[in-house]
Each structure stands twice: as C-alpha cells, then as structure tokens.
Amino acid sequence: MKIVVAGTGFVGLTHAAVLAENGHEVHAYDIDLAKIGAYASGDRERIEHYVNEPGLVEVIGETLGRYLFFVGPDAVDAALEGVEAIFMAPPTPPNLDGSTDMTAYRAVAAFLAERLARRADPSQRVVIVNKSTVPIGTVRMLQGILTEHGAANVGAASNPEFLPEGNAVEKSRRPDRIVVGADDAADFEILRRVYPQFHHHVRIGYIETTPETAEAIKYVANTLLLTYISFWNGIGARLGETFGEIDMEDLKRGVTADDRISTWGSYVSNGAGGSCFGKDIQSLMYQFRSHGQPYHLLQAVYDINEFQKSYLLDRAVHEAGFNFNNRSVALLGLAFKKHTNDMRDSSALKVVEGLLARGVREVRAYDPLANAEAARWFDPARNHLFERISYWPSAVEAIQGTDALFISTDWEEFRGLGEVIARTVAPPYLIVDGRRMLGDVDRLVAKGYQVLPVGGKLR
Template identity: 40%
Template structure:
C-alpha cells in the first residue's frame, strides 16, 4: 500500500518506520525541516538527537528504500494521485486558557491543505479511493469534522477512519511491531477493507487483537484508556504513596508486594513518582473532562485525577520547607532528570518544568541540571535570552558535575542509571545534605544514607532525618 504520513513526531515517525518495515511504500511529510533532515539522514546519532526512541534509527535505516522524507508539499501532492491512506499524526495539545479543550489548529491547517490537494488529484478526476486516518488523539466526534472538511473542499471518493495510537514512548518501535491491539473505527466496509490491507500482518495474529468499531468508539477508547491508566497512577501516588508518607513503619515496596499479589489489582502503575507527566495522560484526561462538561455531564472524577497529580508534585516540593526546614533562598540545587520519564528525550509536562519555575520563585542561586538525553529539549523551554531569570540555570555532562557544590538535589526522572546515585552523592556532597528523591531511585540505600547523616525526602516515605 502507498501511505502518506502527515506529521513526523513520536507517533508519525515511529508508525511510518514500522509501516515501511511491513513492506508499505511510505512518504513522511512534516513542516519541520531540521527534523525531516535528521530523520532521513541515515545517521543514528542525528535521528536520536531529534527523536530518542529505542530502535527508531535502526528501523529507519534498514527500510530506507521504502520510506521517503519531505517538507515539500509538491512531492506530497504528486503522491496523492496514488495514495491509499493518509495518516494524520498532528499535535492536538490542550488549548491555552480552556481547561481541556483540544487545540485542533495544527490538525485543521494540515487537513485543509490535504483537502485542497486531494480535490486536485489526477487533474481533478479524483478517481482513486483514499482513506484519511486520524492517528492523532482527537475528540470523540472528530470523524464528522474531518468528513465535513474534506467535503467543504469538494473531495470525492474518500473515507474517514479513526485508528488511535497506543504506543508507549521509550518503547514505541517495539510496541508498534508487537502491539497488544489495533483499533480501527470506520463507517464503511470499504474503509475497513483498506485498513485490513494496511494491517494485514496482524489480522491472523494470536497475540494482537484486531478490533473493528465505529470511529467514535475508537476515539473514545483511546481517551478512556489513557484516563484509566492515569487514574491508576494518581491512585498509587496520592493514596498508596500518601499512606506510606504518613504512617510509621509502612514501606512502599512492601505494600506493593501485598497489593499486587492480588491479580485483580495487577502490577501496572504500581510505583511512586513526583508526577505523571508526558504529552498524553494529562491532556487526554482534560479533553475527556471537557467533552463531558460541554454536554452538561459531570466529570468530577476525571478532574480529581488531574488535581491530585498536580497536588503530588507540589506536595513533594513543599516537603523540603515543611518537613526538613530547608530554606531555598540563595541555595544551589541539582536537578537530576528533566525527561518526563526514562528512555525518552520528551520533556512535555515533565515535573522538572514546574519545579524549575518554583525554584526560581523561591530565589535559589543556581540550578544545575543533568539528564542523559533530554537537556536540548529542556533548554529550548528555558531560553535565557528571552527571560533573564533563566540565567541561573546551568547544564552539565554528568550527574557528578551537576551535584558538585550544591546544597540539595532533586531526582525527577527514573533513568535506571540514577539507581547508582547514592555513591555519587556520597563522593561529592558530604552530609549534612538534603536528598529529594521524586522517583524512589535510592530506596534501597535510604537507611545507609540516613545513617551517614543525609536528610531524605522521598515520595512514598516519611521524612528521614540524617542520624549523624
């Protein structure tokens, strides 16, 4: 099949790479010249510098004959004469100032341009049937909007499909090669047929559920899946974690053993963290709440999950003053990890964004940051030529360099290598010193560090006052 991808972000680039690997002929279009240049460079280092995803570089290079990268719309227009499906992989962030409404501007701009060019395909004859596939996470009734847009420009011979993406950042390639489910929402058998050809490799798979539903069910399924996962995290952080932070002799890891032994409770999401960040959970839950409220239905539980996630982050930060009597003013602070989670360079809704802003408000003297891959993305958000307050932020090439000469550190990302931070801290930050562990990366070392005189504030633990 010939497939056009519009948008080469985490979803577009990973999905396009896997489709090319499945033997389809793929054109990947984006407006971002630098990104397209890097993704098409056949150089793993350059590919990872824009999208850090395990296996993406290898799969793009392996399939370079099946995938073309472009920012040139005339190439896109030419491809439309022959294309079977157009996968729309545009950002759908939360609209500024409207709690939860999706900002569909990127989608509309790309879809209008697509419609104008689809109308002209084959010199206006438009003979070939084409399916416009919403892979972006969109509102439940989006199919009507997409269809309306195509019709407005006189596009004929088309269908609209909702095929939500369930990838997990950091494991996107593995997840797209071995998905647990493929969800296709369509209105016509003709559209299901095209999608079955595109996903032929999964149709008879014993491990992949191939689910055909309405476009509305597909879009709702994506929003609800993210809400349920987010809800699980919020409950673990804000209820289980809170119990462990407030009762003597209640250890988070021991509670996890007790609770996850019950098959009905399950393992997923049973960790403690300063925040559930990333580009999806927060905005998708907010979008779900907004859509319910818009039609006059209550969304209290959805909003509560969003609130408790923010509370978790703010509460963790406030414990330094409240429990350790730590005064932030004029302190030097190390931040270890700015990616929203391990194995990605994505910093969207990372806890570090809000924490850095809070530190600046508190009047700290210096913020010393280290992250193995996400610092370039983070730097772009804190440009000191735009805001002089950001001049106190410095970036370092190792956790050790970031820690030297600081008064406290905040561990905000669960990079596996941070489990060895105890040794580094002992080597360069002599006690008394405050460790703020937002990921329980040092939980096995807490006792030893406390006995050496370190004060420790961790999510999921009572304040541990240094014993020396």
C-alpha cells in the same frame, strides 16, 4: 501499499518507519523542512535531535530511499498520487480551557482534502486515518471537510495510537491492539491491508468499531492509566508519608497480588508527565463539560497528578526545614520519564519553576538524554531566571558543590546515586527522592544525610 503519514513527530515518524519496515511505500510529510531534511539525512544525531527512540534510527536507515521517503509541501502532490491510506499525526495540544487545539489538524485536513479533490484518478478509494488523539466526533468533522472541498471517494477513519514513548518502535511492531473506527466497509478493508500481520493475530486484538468508539477508546485508556498513577500517588503515597512503618514495596506487592488489580502504575512518584496524559484528561473533562456532564473523578485524578509534581518542595521546607533561598540544588532527571529526551509536561518543569520561585541561586541539572532539550525549554531569552540553570554531563558533576538534590526522573542509573552522593557532597545535605530511586537510604541517613522520599517520611 502506498501510504502517506502527515506530521512526523514522535507518533508520525515511528509509525511511518515501522510501516516502511513492513514493506509499504511510505511518504512521510511534514511542514517543518528542517526536520524533513534531518530525517532524510539518515544521520543519527540529526534525527535524535527531534525524536529519540530506541531502534528508530536503525529502522530509518534500513528503509530510507527504498520504502521510506520524506517530503515537504512541494512534493506532496506526487506522494498523494495512487495513495491508499493517509495517516494524520499532527499535534493536538491543549488550549488554556482544556479543549483540544485543532488548528494543525484542520490545516492538514484542508490541505489534503483540497489536493485529493483534484487527483487524477478519483476512482481509487483513499482513506484518511486519524492517528493523532482527537476529540470524539473528529472523524465526522473530517468527513465534513472532505465534502466541503469536493474530495470524492475519500473515507475518514480513526486508528488511535497507543505507543509509549521510550518503547515506541517495539510497541509499534507488537502493539497490544489495533483499533479501527470507520463507517465504510471499503475503509475497514484498506486498514486490514495496512496491518495484515495484526488482523486475525492470536494475541493482538484487532477491533473494528464505530469512529466515535475508537476515538473514545483512546481517551478512556489514557485517563484510566493516569487514574492508576493518581490512585497510588493519592492513597499509597499519603499512607507512606503518614505511617512511617508502612513499607511501600510490600504494600504494592500485597495489593497487586490480586490478579484483578493492575501492577502497572502501582508506584508512587512526583507525578506523570509527557505529552498525552495531562492533555488527554483535560480534553475529556472539556468534552464532558461541554455536554453538561459531571467529571469529578477525572478532576480528582488530574489534580492529584499536578499536586504530586511539586509538593515535595513544600515538604522539604516544612518537614526538613530546608531554606531554598540562595542555595544550590542539583536536579537529576529532566525528561518526563526514562529512555526519552521528551520534556513535554515533565514534572521537572514544575520542579524548576518551584525551585526558582523559592529563590535558589543555581540549579545544576543532569539528564542522560534530555540536557539539550531542556536547554531549549529553559531559554533565558524567555525568562532571565533560567540563566541560573546549568547542564552537566553526569550526575556526579551536577551534584558537586550543591546543598540539596532532587531526583525527578526514573533513570536506572540513579539507583546507584547513594555512593556518588557520599563521595561528592558532605552532610548536612538534603536528598529529595521523587522516584524512590535510592536503595541505600539507611547508610546515607547513618552518615548524616537527610532523605525525603515520595511516599515516605523524612529520614
């Protein structure tokens, strides 16, 4: 099938590449020409500058120029000729009041509607499919935009994306489910042909429903995942920090042995970041608020997650008596989670803000993938205090000469940090473990280091 994907960020690029891998002719469209140029080069470094996902460069390399094409606004008309499905994957960031900023979405929708209204052969059915996470009712809004522009025989559908960053390609190849929300039988049929390998799959649920249900599934799924995380952070972490004898690992194993209880999310941390959880829960709260509905549970889940991101700095001051003023602190982990360079809503942003607000002299940062991305976020032209941040190619170099360190991302390599710390910096030294990565805490404590873990007492 001929398919267009509009918006080639994490979602659009991965989706386009995996559709191409499945033998569709995919034209991936973006207004960002530098991005399009980088993807079309097939060059690993240039692609990963934008989207760094395991296996993605390989899929692009295998399909580029045969099944996968990258186009800017100039080449869209040709790409739309004979197209059957158009996936919408522009950004839908939060506004300050939590509502969804639909500017990019509306711009793409109007741009496409205008072109589809004057296509050569309107007898062929086309469906525009929302992949971006958009408020409930957006398919109806899209139908309105299409009607307004006189785009005939063009359907609107919802097919939300559930891919987790860091494992995006694998999850696109083998998703847990495909959700399609539409009104028209012809649109359901087009999507079945987009995903023939998933329709009637023995394990992968293929759910056809109303557009509103499909849109709601995405919000409910994401807020439930964040609820698990906030449950463990709000209850598990507080228990471990109150009663020193509680073993967090045993607590988790004991509770989640019940197969009605999710093991996913049953960990304590300095909060969950990423481009979706925080924005989606804020959007759902806004959608409830604007319909006069209460949303106490969502507010609590959101507040707990935000609290977790920086409260360890307060514990460092109040429990460990650590004075951050004029001190040097290593920050290990910048991305919002391992296996990605994505900094959006990363807990590390709050940690850096908190460290600078407490007057640290320098932040020596290290992340296996996100150093360059972080340097863009912390641009000294925006805030001169960001000059205090330096980036290092390894944990050991970041730690050198510091008075404390903060672990903010769950990169596996941080599990071995105990040895590195003992070789590199002498006590007194404070280790704030926001991800419970350190395994050899007893040895460190015996040598005189202070360890302050999330979900545990200061040692």
